[in-house]
Amino acid sequence: MKFYAYTLFLCLFFSFASPAKAEEYNLVIAHEPVNITGKTVEKITINGTIPGPTLRFTEGEDAIIHVTNKMDEDTSVHWHGLILPGEMDGVPGFNGFPGIKPGETFTYRFPVNQTGTYWYHAHSSEQEQDGHYGSLVLVPKGKDPIRADRDYVVLLSDFHDEDGKDIFSNLKMSSEYYQYARRTIGDFFADAEEKGFGKAWANAKMWGEMRMLPTDLSDVSGYTFLVNGRTPEQNWTALFKPGERVRLRFINASAMSIYDVRIPGLKMSVVEADGQGVEPVTVDEFRFGVAETYDVIVTPKEDKAFTIAAESIDRTGFALGTLAPREGMKGPAPQTRPRALLTMADMGMGHDMAGMEGMDHSKMNHDMPMGDMAGMDHGNMGHDMVGMSMEDMQSGWAQAGTPPGDKALSYADLRYVGIQADTRQPEREILVRLGGNMERFIWTINDKKFEDSGPINLKYGERVRLKFVNDTMMAHPMHLHGMFVQLENGQPAEKLPNKHTVIVAPGQTYSVLLTADQPGEWAFHCHLLFHMSAGMMNKVVVAKLDPNAVPPPKASTTKAAPQKEKPEQADPHEGHSMPMNHQGMDMKGMDDMPSMDHSTPQKNDTSSNQNSSHGGHDAH
Incomplete structure (x- = not known):
């Protein structure tokens, strides 16, 4: 015994x-x-x-x-x-x-x-x-709390025949290098017929003075969009039996492409966002930023093929896959939606100019954060805006073409599963201003490229608010390495959802909360690859690293x-799944790429309304 x-x-x-x-x-x-x-x-x-x-x-x-x-x-x-x-x-x-x-x-x-x-x-x-x-x-x-009979990875990506270095070089040569979709004289007369000649002329004049394109929804075109490495013609297929619960793990692994994702004929129940559990929310579609992930459950009940459709927001193509009860089946390709047009609201001008949050008016006639506005007659801006319609006041970027009655996912819908461990109010607020100069294809955080900036220093364990102010007309999926942030999305503090990547819409302000609980040096950047390459990155340092306190690498x-x-x-x-990265990149050989800061992090004031980066100027 x-x-x-x-x-x-x-x-x-x-x-x-x-x-x-x-x-x-x-x-x-x-x-x-x-x-x-x-x-x-x-x-x-x-x-x-x-x-x-x-x-x-x-x-x-x-x-x-x-x-x-x-x-x-x-x-x-x-x-x-x-x-x-x-x-x-x-x-x-x-x-x-x-x-x-x-x-x-x-x-x-x-x-x-x-x-x-x-x-x-x-x-x-x-x-x-x-x-x-x-x-x-x-x-x-x-046991996995998310019950599913089938489990598939659906990885979306944008493939280009050109080499990545060549694409970046072309963008530096001209930010409009890949802008093939432009407004024509026919579009002007169509606007004049719909809105009247005066409004159409004022709108065209304003865009012309700003030397900007209302069709500029993405920087790079010419992509073939893939599902798990397969083209639409190659028809990646996930099998199911009618009535089964199918888990689809969506990953946007694109370099530059944002999508609107839908499965016509099926509702999707979103159960995870960026790998973190959320209370299930039923939607017909969701906008999918670069580097985000969403897990959804679908329950197809009919013995037929359903099309997984991810349409790029510039409407240049689809990544397509199929949910089917048998191999060889293919659902119908959905109709292409109209390409949205940017509006003054996407410049943060949908409200009174005096009330534009985050806009530095002293720079309006200089190298403004929206640097592609160089040459604009700002003295006439207020006059031209008087006749703006309600349509002009609404974000064009946000118009996904969702059919009436259909539900598109909003960040405000996301609620954390369980109770958040840290519900403290932030001790301080850190401004993160997203800017750039489109004519020179330079992108910045707090008016500085990575190579010219200093780190954002956080004390271990402190609770801070990161306030994003997007002074540009492009959306930026902002990613922080090493930690999750909580969206301030209107939910109670204990239900704020975790995210590692946050889309900050054009001309908008958005805030997140962060508990600095992971010591180290962490990259913080836009996940549009060529925006990061062109400078939209910073370093976040949690506690000053003492070499003697760091365990040896394994x-x-x-x-x-x-x-x-x-x-x-x-x-x-x-x-x-079919076989076939945030950031602070190795810039070897890239003259236009920011160099890495290998020095010891210096103390830096990152309180509200203060730049969190110092020194230097645009070298390009």
Whole structure:
């Protein structure tokens, strides 16, 4: 009897004392020829595919990922939305991470302390645009509270035949390089017939004086939009049996594309936002910012094919997939919606000029944050705005063409599942002004590019409000590494939803709350890749890092062993997904890219109405 009791004791002891199981992956990053659009071009693959394989981990495990760089340039992998030690976050120049040199292998090792849908991508140069991205699924160690009969990753991306570096160079040469959709004389006469010649002329005159395009909803066109690496013609398909609950893990892994997502004929129940649980909300569609994720449940009851449709907001194309009871089926492609036109409201002018929150009027005739307004006759602005219609006062960007009676998801709909742990009021407010100069394709935070800015310093554990003021006519999906923020979306403090990426609409102000509970250096930037490349990034430092207090990294960097055979391909059906990054990028070789700040963070005043960056001027 004593023997059995002793044996049971030992079993229980070792079951609790043993380290968490480690899930291990090997990723090989390489330049390889690919043919997605009918033209063979060299892109970046992960284990031979675009996107890379879906990595799956269980809560409580240790994740071990060996990343081998087979390219002739440095690379990196950032684990987007994961809470982990700073040195594992994967941003070159931050937290002592050097990047991964050609021919080397770097081992990422970190505990998995969360669940949900996330993704990974490069944080070096423009590699994310060229194929360096993939999906991450973190499952609960016990029973998943979200019940589903089927579970699929739906990763959206924008593929371009041009190299990412060439796209960025073209934008620096002319911010309108890819602007093919422009207003014509025919559009003017159509406006004149609808609104009257005077209003049509005043509107055209105002846009002309600002040297801006009301059709400028996105910076880059010419994309082929993909679902799990497949074109609309290749018809990525997820199978179901009528009546089953199907979980779709939507990930926007695009470099520059925002989508309106819908499944005609099916309601979607949103159950997670950015990997974090929300109280279910039923919608017909949602606007999907770059780097966001949404998990939805659908229950198709008919024995027919349904189309998963993600339409780019500039209406240049769809990413299309299919939900079907059998392979080979394909639902009808939805009709293209009209392209929205930007209005004065998207410039923050839908209200009285005197009441425009966040606008620095002293700069209106200089290098204004909306720098593409250079040359505008501001003296006549008030006069021209007198005749503005209610339509002019409403955001054009926000007009998704949602049919009457259909429900589009709003941030205000999101409510945290459970009770938030920290419901304190913020101790201070930090202004985050988003600006830029479109003529020179420069994008800034608090009027400075990354290379000219100082860090935003936070005390460990403090509660702050980040107040975004968007002085531009483009939406910016703002992403903070290392921590989640809570949207101030009108819900009670204990129900404010967590997000790692927040769309700040054109000309608008939006605020979030942050508990600075993760020490380290964290990238903070717009997730439109070329906006980040052009300067819209900053560094957030939580507590001053004392080198003696930082535990040694668990990663190892070694020379990659020569491989004679092609790396083993991921199972194309693993987890029901097809195989194929925030930020502070490795700017090697990019003259126009901001350089990394490797110096010791300096104390900086980031209180309300103060710039959180210092020094320098535009060098371009």
